[in-house]
Amino acid sequence: MSIISRVAVHAFCYELEDFDHNMMTYAKNGRSPVTKFVTVIETDDGLRGEFAPHYMANAMTCAQVSQMAPMLIGRNAEHRSRIFEDLKNAFRHFDRAGVAAIDGALWDLAGKKHNCSVAQLLGGYRDRIPAYASTFPGQSKPGGLDSVQAYADFAQQCRELGYPAFKIHGFWDGKPESEIAVMTAVRDRVGDSMRLMTDPASSLPTFLDAIEVGRACDDLGFFWYEDPYRDASSSAFGQKKLRDFIKTPLLVSEHIRGFEQKADFLLAGGTDIVHIDPELDGGITGTMKIAGFAEALGIDVQIHTAGPMHRHCLSAIVNTYYYEMGLVGPGMFNSMQPPIYTCGYGDQLEDIDSDGCVSIPAGPGLGVTYDWDFITSKQTNLSEISG
Amino acid sequence: MSIISRVAVHAFCYELEDFDHNMMTYAKNGRSPVTKFVTVIETDDGLRGEFAPHYMANAMTCAQVSQMAPMLIGRNAEHRSRIFEDLKNAFRHFDRAGVAAIDGALWDLAGKKHNCSVAQLLGGYRDRIPAYASTFPGQSKPGGLDSVQAYADFAQQCRELGYPAFKIHGFWDGKPESEIAVMTAVRDRVGDSMRLMTDPASSLPTFLDAIEVGRACDDLGFFWYEDPYRDASSSAFGQKKLRDFIKTPLLVSEHIRGFEQKADFLLAGGTDIVHIDPELDGGITGTMKIAGFAEALGIDVQIHTAGPMHRHCLSAIVNTYYYEMGLVGPGMFNSMQPPIYTCGYGDQLEDIDSDGCVSIPAGPGLGVTYDWDFITSKQTNLSEISG
Structure with missing residues (x-):
């Protein structure tokens, strides 16, 4: 069993070049600050799952993930279907965009545990x-x-x-x-x-x-x-x-x-x-x-x-x-x-x-690797919980 | 015309007594930290609307309000129906719980402007x-x-x-x-x-x-x-x-x-x-x-x-x-x-x-007054934008 022992949400802010502040329109030499985040889930047997959302990585979703994180500690990291349902119901008044950032990390972790891709x-x-x-x-x-x-x-x-x-x-x-x-x-x-x-x-x-x-x-x-x-x-x-x-x-x-x-x-x-x-x-x-x-x-x-x-x-x-x-x-x-x-x-x-x-990325889990030096150097907030 | 010149979101944290951490169950001598917030909207002609949500005042909603606030600056504070629609569409991927915290403050402001209650x-x-x-x-x-x-x-x-x-x-x-x-x-x-x-x-x-x-x-x-x-x-x-x-x-x-x-x-x-x-x-x-x-x-x-x-x-x-x-x-x-x-x-x-x-509270606007000394003394974050 792989029991979730730590959940961390790393928010980081970088400058997007040649964009207007809306991140949607081109502006020569424009610089727009962008905040995104990575969710990291670790288990007591040394596994680690990571997931960095793209489009929906914003302050609102990040706040949801931090609110959801305490519900994960002590649970079997492979029980994704039950974790999904529990989060779905606990946050049923809200859009629950944060579930994805957790679910992605759990699938990444499972793939790495079994040495196969999420697609597999x-x-x-x-x-x-x-x-x-x-x-x-x-x-x-x-x-x-x-x-x-x-x-x-x-x-x-x-x-x-x-x-x-x-x-x-x-x-x-x-x-x-x-x-x-x-x-x-x-x-x-x-x-x-x-x-x-x-x-x-x-x-x-x-x-x-x-x-x-x-x-x-x-x-x-x-x-x-x-x-x-x-x-x-x-x-x-x-x-x-x-x-x-x-x-x-x-x-x-x-x-x-x-x-x-x-x-x-x-x-x-x-x-x-x-x-x-x-x-x-x-x-x-x-x-x-x-x-x-x-x-x-x-x-x-x-x-x-x-x-x-x-x-x-x-x-x-x-x-x-x-x-x-x-x-x-x-x-x-x-x-x-x-x-x-x-x-x-x-x-x-x-x-x-x-x-x-x-x-489709072929490596284990989601099959991608992140530049943690970059993320850490740009980090604006670390919300973590362990138990 | 009353043009919105400033939007502030005051987050404050206080201790709830005799409750478990879930804020739902009684626990003798228990102390549970609770974070809520107040939205304040001000106009260039000196009006001020305030609204403090109850049940849904949480970190997720608070983050939404802060993200929405820039869309309000420079707008006629009485154009509530259009502001509502613009926020509805701009945040259409999300639950839009934050709209309420803004809308409540706008109605409060309008009532105070016309010296009548929101009910009126x-x-x-x-x-x-x-x-x-x-x-x-x-x-x-x-x-x-x-x-x-x-x-x-x-x-x-x-x-x-x-x-x-x-x-x-x-x-x-x-x-x-x-x-x-x-x-x-x-x-x-x-x-x-x-x-x-x-x-x-x-x-x-x-x-x-x-x-x-x-x-x-x-x-x-x-x-x-x-x-x-x-x-x-x-x-x-x-x-x-x-x-x-x-x-x-x-x-x-x-x-x-x-x-x-x-x-x-x-x-x-x-x-x-x-x-x-x-x-x-x-x-x-x-x-x-x-x-x-x-x-x-x-x-x-x-x-x-x-x-x-x-x-x-x-x-x-x-x-x-x-x-x-x-x-x-x-x-x-x-x-x-x-x-x-x-x-x-x-x-x-x-x-x-x-x-x-x-x-029904009878005073102008929402007809309630807040203890700003308490809110300020417990304030954990102030997100404000003006223009």
């Missing part, structure tokens, strides 16, 4: 997955995706790199015509050589705006239409009604937390494809539950954003299309990824093979 | 509301509700104080027989003189356990049956199925965040009464949206837990029964309430009139 623990059957390029949002300041033309150029660049599909995050200015202009320019440029998707990220102000952009998706043959409008893309009723007007499959549910609620959302007609974010939806344990639920209903899932945990899940999930390589933009570092990998792992634009695939 | 701003029509006694959970250590007999004694005490209704939070040990023993003893003691409810708080391990306790609710004539089992009381499908077996109305949805998701949950048959927590569900703005939605469907709501914000909402909500006075127990301070009121406000067992009602 999951019964994963493939070591490569096709990726789509998922862009940064547009910007009015020069640089990055600062014009309709810039999107078309970047889509072409992605196609030449080998990406089979391209997802637009547009200008998010609330104007359907602005959204449609980007969609049209990209389709014109790449023709039928790429699958195209668009994600207004709940920015369209009204339901009628959502219909307008949805009809453009239909006309331009888009592969899916994601999170259209200001209901925070969280009303199943609204999305179902939207489908009365458009034919493009909807990818909604990124903002629905809890696998039970995600299930209800699908049953209520809220989406055509289920969106799962391993860093928000209970880690690997939560992701596989949702993927299995959707599979049982004959429905596909898409994994939201990128990271090692995502890749291991995708190795074993059969009802899915693509890995989301993002966010990417011309000359832009993917700011979601903490700059801490010493093993060559990366979620940057060029981190695909020529056929547009990414690899 | 809402069109409130009553200044008193009947309350039910909502118990602490049971405990195995001596003190508090440490036996079935203790529950019966306490129910009788509550009836004698004037409470018209009594809600059991049982031993939460996962045993239906333990739940039913408390329910039976309380009904035997108070007869038909009180309405009775029970809330297993999602602690029953299985669906069949939930049916068993539900049938006891039917047999004992319980007024409602709340959050039965381990789906975190968040599966609409599960609750709907449960209703095939029992007749007592279900009160579920305390753990569903977001008013759109709450609406879908009701439409999917997830509950018979909608549970709204103003401190979790977007403050007064969010609460009134959900109450209106339920009202339009001919459905009642119940406001979860206690606090000044809750009372003002209840003054204006017509489709509801009771104020939840809790948590209360024999000889136990309601640990949800921060000990900061200088105006006589309280959510303690005795804070009802002889007819079982609580009053």
Whole structure:
């Protein structure tokens, strides 16, 4: 038995270069402080699991992990399914994003204990997955995706790199015509050589705006239409009604937390494809539950954003299309990824093979290693509990 | 115009006496550190709104408020509906519990600006509301509700104080027989003189356990049956199925965040009464949206837990029964309430009139005043932003 004896949450802050403070738009020589964290779980028999979230590593999630940590001490580190349920219920009033940061470390630990990858623990059957390029949002300041033309150029660049599909995050200015202009320019440029998707990220102000952009998706043959409008893309009723007007499959549910609620959302007609974010939806344990639920209903899932945990899940999930390589933009570092990998792992634009695939890390556990000198030198807070 | 010029989040830590570290069970001479916070919003014309959450004032919510605060600077403090929507969308991946702490302060500020209470701003029509006694959970250590007999004694005490209704939070040990023993003893003691409810708080391990306790609710004539089992009381499908077996109305949805998701949950048959927590569900703005939605469907709501914000909402909500006075127990301070009121406000067992009602605070805004000397002397962190 491996009994959890210590849980540590290392928060660290580094400077992101050439970005505006929002970490989403390019700013030449801009410097933006970014705080992320790593969860470390240790057992009394000397095992150690580590996990550093990407997109969702923020102060709110970090606070959750610290609040959850005391519940882990003294427990069998391999009892992941029970730990998951106990955390789920203890923090049932909240989004429980922190569960993922713990679950990821527990799977890493288990893989290292048994000297196999998380993908192997999951019964994963493939070591490569096709990726789509998922862009940064547009910007009015020069640089990055600062014009309709810039999107078309970047889509072409992605196609030449080998990406089979391209997802637009547009200008998010609330104007359907602005959204449609980007969609049209990209389709014109790449023709039928790429699958195209668009994600207004709940920015369209009204339901009628959502219909307008949805009809453009239909006309331009888009592969899916994601999170259209200001209901925070969280009303199943609204999305179902939207489908009365458009034919493009909807990818909604990124903002629905809890696998039970995600299930209800699908049953209520809220989406055509289920969106799962391993860093928000209970880690690997939560992701596989949702993927299995959707599979049982004959429905596909898409994994939201990128990271090692995502890749291991995708190795074993059969009802899915693509890995989301993002966010990417011309000359832009993917700011979601903490700059801490010493093993060559990366979620940057060029981190695909020529056929547009990414690899599943092959080492034990999550199969990645972190630069602890960097993390320690940038550490702003260490929350730890042992027993 | 009143433009927001400063937002401050004051975290403070005090010792709760005679409680175990969980803040839920009695422990003679126990001392438990509790961290809560107050949000303060100031405008360029000298207005100031304040709000101190009760139940949901924790480190996670506090972190959210600090992350949200920069979005407020420079905005018209009376544009609550737009601020609400912007925060809702910006933090759409998360539970958004922090919105309430901001919304409460904005309503307080608006009331003070117009020299009327929040209840008046809402069109409130009553200044008193009947309350039910909502118990602490049971405990195995001596003190508090440490036996079935203790529950019966306490129910009788509550009836004698004037409470018209009594809600059991049982031993939460996962045993239906333990739940039913408390329910039976309380009904035997108070007869038909009180309405009775029970809330297993999602602690029953299985669906069949939930049916068993539900049938006891039917047999004992319980007024409602709340959050039965381990789906975190968040599966609409599960609750709907449960209703095939029992007749007592279900009160579920305390753990569903977001008013759109709450609406879908009701439409999917997830509950018979909608549970709204103003401190979790977007403050007064969010609460009134959900109450209106339920009202339009001919459905009642119940406001979860206690606090000044809750009372003002209840003054204006017509489709509801009771104020939840809790948590209360024999000889136990309601640990949800921060000990900061200088105006006589309280959510303690005795804070009802002889007819079982609580009053709506009458002063401007939320109508309460805080002990800033106490808060400042206990302050552990001040997060502030101005512009």
